[in-house]
Amino acid sequence: MLKRQLLAGAWFTLLIVFAALFYAPSASGGEVVTVHITARQFAYEPGRVVVNQGDTVVFVLETVDVTHGFYIDGYDVDVRIIPGETQTVTVVADTPGKFKIRCSETCGALHPFMVGEFIVLRSGVNIAFLGAAFGLVGVVLAATAYVWRRGD
Amino acid sequence: MAATRWHVRDFFSSLILHRGKFDLLQIGIINRLLKHRAFQYAAMMVNLFVFWVIILSGFFGSPVGNRNISIVFVWILWWFALIVLMVPLLSRIWCTMCPLPAFGEWLERRALVKKRSAFKYLSLRKPWPSKLNNIWLQNLGFLAIATFSALLVTRPVVTAIVLLILFVVPVFLVLIYSRRVFCRFICPVGGFLGLFSMFSALELRPKDKTLCRNHMTKECVRGNDNGYGCPWIIYPGGLERNNYCGLCFECIKTCPYNNLALNLRSFGGDILAKTGRALDEAWKSFIMLTLAGLYILVMQGPWGVLKDWSNVFWAPPYGWALTGVGGFLPYVGIFWGLSLAVTPSVFFLFTGASKLASGVRSVPLKKLFIDFSYELIPLALMAWIAFSIPLLLVNWSYIVNALLDPVGLGWNVFSGLYVPWTPLIPAVIPYLQSIVLAVGLAYSIKYSYRLAKQNFPEGKAALKAFLPQVVFLTFVSMIFLWLFMG
Numbered sequence: 033m034l035k036r037q038l039l040a041g042a043w044f045t046l047l048i049v050f051a052a053l054f055y056a057p058s059a060s061g062g063e064v065v066t067v068h069i070t071a072r073q074f075a076y077e078p079g080r081v082v083v084n085q086g087d088t089v090v091f092v093l094e095t096v097d098v099t100h101g102f103y104i105d106g107y108d109v110d111v112r113i114i115p116g117e118t119q120t121v122t123v124v125a126d127t128p129g130k131f132k133i134r135c136s137e138t139c140g141a142l143h144p145f146m147v148g149e150f151i152v153l154r155s156g157v158n159i160a161f162l163g164a165a166f167g168l169v170g171v172v173l174a175a176t177a178y179v180w181r182r183g184d
Numbered sequence: 185m186a187a188t189r190w191h192v193r194d195f196f197s198s199l200i201l202h203r204g205k206f207d208l209l210q211i212g213i214i215n216r217l218l219k220h221r222a223f224q225y226a227a228m229m230v231n232l233f234v235f236w237v238i239i240l241s242g243f244f245g246s247p248v249g250n251r252n253i254s255i256v257f258v259w260i261l262w263w264f265a266l267i268v269l270m271v272p273l274l275s276r277i278w279c280t281m282c283p284l285p286a287f288g289e290w291l292e293r294r295a296l297v298k299k300r301s302a303f304k305y306l307s308l309r310k311p312w313p314s315k316l317n318n319i320w321l322q323n324l325g326f327l328a329i330a331t332f333s334a335l336l337v338t339r340p341v342v343t344a345i346v347l348l349i350l351f352v353v354p355v356f357l358v359l360i361y362s363r364r365v366f367c368r369f370i371c372p373v374g375g376f377l378g379l380f381s382m383f384s385a386l387e388l389r390p391k392d393k394t395l396c397r398n399h400m401t402k403e404c405v406r407g408n409d410n411g412y413g414c415p416w417i418i419y420p421g422g423l424e425r426n427n428y429c430g431l432c433f434e435c436i437k438t439c440p441y442n443n444l445a446l447n448l449r450s451f452g453g454d455i456l457a458k459t460g461r462a463l464d465e466a467w468k469s470f471i472m473l474t475l476a477g478l479y480i481l482v483m484q485g486p487w488g489v490l491k492d493w494s495n496v497f498w499a500p501p502y503g504w505a506l507t508g509v510g511g512f513l514p515y516v517g518i519f520w521g522l523s524l525a526v527t528p529s530v531f532f533l534f535t536g537a538s539k540l541a542s543g544v545r546s547v548p549l550k551k552l553f554i555d556f557s558y559e560l561i562p563l564a565l566m567a568w569i570a571f572s573i574p575l576l577l578v579n580w581s582y583i584v585n586a587l588l589d590p591v592g593l594g595w596n597v598f599s600g601l602y603v604p605w606t607p608l609i610p611a612v613i614p615y616l617q618s619i620v621l622a623v624g625l626a627y628s629i630k631y632s633y634r635l636a637k638q639n640f641p642e643g644k645a646a647l648k649a650f651l652p653q654v655v656f657l658t659f660v661s662m663i664f665l666w667l668f669m670g
């Protein structure tokens with residue numbers, strides 16, 4: 033009986049994952065959001081930028097030490113931030129999920145690890161994480177049911 | 185042709201379909217290659233050359249890590265190849281070709297390739313202290329090196345110094361203790377290679393253990409004209425796990441009955457092996473699982489303060505001023521505390537819950553704690569693979585440029601050719617990491633249940649004991665998933 037429940041749970045979870053991934057409620061975004069980012073060795077402040085899908089995000093970029101880069105995974109953004117200058121870059125947050133912001137200019141020892149995060153929510157929810165979390169629960173239920181059914 | 189088809193079918197059958205094992209020594213060229221005395225020597229020589237280029241480049245090349253071959257080759261290319269390809273597929277094949285013990289081994293044997301028939305080892309041949317006959321030194325050594333990893337993986341000179349030390353130490357150890365005591369008991373890489381090789385799809389095993397038991401002269405231990413006795417101080421005729429077999433293939437050369445097989449097998453074949461389980465290996469699992477999370481958090485996370493703490497020496501732009509001790513001490517505390525105390529304690533609580541849930545009192549809690557710790561191996565390995573994926577996909581262009589200008593001093597060997605930094609499918613990386621994590625979780629769940637069945641063979645006790653473990657594994661996986669996608 034429990035085996036059936038676990039299997040049913042696995043299928044139900046997978047169903048939710050697909051529903052979560054493909055369900056597209058109207059984006060709550062659409063606003064213009066200005067984000068001031070200060071780059072320094074070896075971090076961006078703030079490190080995590082959270083916006084809603086559909087927002088137009090205006091990044092105002094400055095550096096307090098050496099030249100840094102500002103590259104966002106999955107978004108066509110790669111600009112150089114030079115000391116003493118302010119750079120502005122505008123991004124339409126059209127794809128939900130978590131995207132790393134990376135330094136694209138060699139800036140010192142920990143340069144390859146200088147990252148930030150650009151998180152685009154759909155209806156206030158990180159839909160990619162939620163879908164993956166449900167997927168992981170589905171894996172747990174399916175694997176549990178599988179090994180139990182097979183015994184040893 | 186038919187024989188080749190047969191090999192291919194058996195190969196995939198053993199690896200993918202989990203049906204039986206396939207002995208790679210059946211393939212003539214592999215058999216001849218591994219029995220040839222020059223094979224290991226040649227492999228070590230190639231890496232010896234590369235490592236010395238790396239060391240020299242570390243000392244005399246550019247101080248900028250991503251422009252120096254010592255950082256780019258070791259901490260991007262070698263690390264990725266080791267953890268993503270070599271360990272899961274080929275067990276400790278890195279130990280076959282690792283150049284670190286080369287000088288000591290050649291000195292002790294007074295030979296490079298040939299097996300000398302009558303000679304005296306250049307070593308005092310003292311016995312290794314029995315209290316250190318475990319991997320605790322490797323556990324602590326790895327933690328110590330990991331604590332300084334922000335320096336190690338970004339400063340070429342630090343990498344060069346550490347490699348130089350790792351070249352010198354085995355020579356002294358060989359002169360006192362002989363053979364590969366460094367690889368077996370000290371090498372900080374060897375500890376986790378041994379643990380993760382339990383999951384590997386390759387194993388070296390005796391074909392017929394009875395034959396080995398009844399064979400009085402034990403050439404695999406003592407050596408003969410064809411090869412040396414096992415340098416790793418194990419009895420190849422009794423091999424049941426990969427952990428401490430460094431795949432030097434001396435036993436293949438010395439066995440007069442060709443009684444050894446190099447098997448392809450399903451992943452995780454050693455996790456259920458009951459022999460050799462101990463607390464030192466359990467703690468290795470906790471350390472590896474915890475450090476995977478901490479590395480992702482510190483190196484690939486957006487929290488600048490953690491990077492500042494980890495980066496004990498730093499001053500712009502590439503200087504050496506000691507400015508970070510105030511943060512480094514709590515960082516050390518977090519690293520060591522989480523790895524050695526917090527993770528094991530939480531796991532202990534879940535193991536206690538497993539015992540309570542099973543309703544069986546006769547199984548000692550310590551045994552259960554040790555046994556269940558082996559379920560963490562697939563998850564920890566996959567977490568490290570997930571950590572390593574962006575290292576290569578994001579930084580691959582550094583490898584190409586380092587090849588063109590190995591020391592980063594502007595010697596571009598193909599003048600004008602330069603590959604700009606271009607991450608490969610960066611937006612897909614979190615999804616790849618999540619899939620890899622899910623594979624590790626599924627394997628961990630599979631082995632968790634089987635470990636429960638080993639301890640509770642009767643009735644439904646195994647299932648009841650298994651469920652708290654599933655909760656723990658899911659909890660840990662969710663933390664990793666949040667780091668990747670949350």
